[in-house]
Structures are given as C-alpha cells and as structure tokens.
Amino acid sequence: MLNILIDMPVYAPHLNSLQKMQEVQVILVEHPEERQRILPKELIEVCDILLCTFPPENQEEMIRLKMIQIGSAGYTNLLVKSLKIEI
Numbered sequence: 001m002l003n004i005l006i007d008m009p010v011y012a013p014h015l016n017s018l019q020k021m022q023e024v025q026v027i028l029v030e031h032p033e034e035r036q037r038i039l040p041k042e043l044i045e046v047c048d049i050l051l052c053t054f055p056p057e058n059q060e061e062m063i064r065l066k067m068i069q070i071g072s073a074g075y076t077n078l079l080v081k082s083l084k085i086e087i
Contacts, residue, residue: 001023001024001025002023002024002025002048002049003025003027003046003048003049003064004018004024004025004026004027004047004048004049004050004051005027005043005044005047005049005050005051005052006026006027006028006029006032006051006052007029007032007033007039007050007051007052007053007056008032008034008051008052008053008071009032010028027043027046027047029043032053033053034053034054035053035054036054036055036056036057037054037056037057038056038057038058039056039058041058041061044056044058044059044061044062045061045062045063045064046064047062047064047065048064048065048066048067049065049066049067049068049069050062050065050067050068050069051069051071052068052069052070052071053070053071053072054070055068
C-alpha cells in the first residue's frame with residue numbers, strides 16, 4: 001500500500017483520481033497550512049509520498065518517505081531543514 005499524505009489545498013477531481021487508484025491510500029491533513037509546523041507522528045510515520053507547501057518540522061519521523069512534492073515553482077521551501085537524500 002502506498003500512503004500519500006496531502007498537506008495543502010486539493011483540487012477535488014485530482015483527489016478523486018488518486019482515491020480511485022488501487023493500492024493507494026490518500027491521507028488529508030485536516031487543516032492544511034502554508035507554513036512549517038509539527039504534524040502528528042501517526043500521520044507522517046506511514047507516509048510514502050508527501051504533497052505539501054512546507055515539510056513538517058518533525059520530518060525525521062517520516063521513516064517511509066520516498067518523495068516530496070511541494071506546491072511551488074521553487075525549492076527554497078525545502079531548505080528549512082536538512083533532508084536525508086538517498087540516491
């Protein structure tokens with residue numbers, strides 16, 4: 001099962017498409033925000049893919065994380081904290 005955590009406003013037709021995919025679970029942050037903050041460990045520790053504006057402050061707890069997609073054209077939002085990058 002691929003777990004996608006979304007912490008940003010969503011476009012309903014795209015969300016519906018994701019939710020219809022087999023072996024994909026979409027988890028929405030109840031109140032998405034455009035700022036860095038701590039997210040509940042139970043939300044982020046099972047996350048494989050994160051769609052957000054800013055990664056959470058406690059991103060080190062995202063032990064399954066494979067990909068982050070930020071909702072901006074730049075990448076400075078990712079510089080708020082070091083990310084462990086494996087290639």
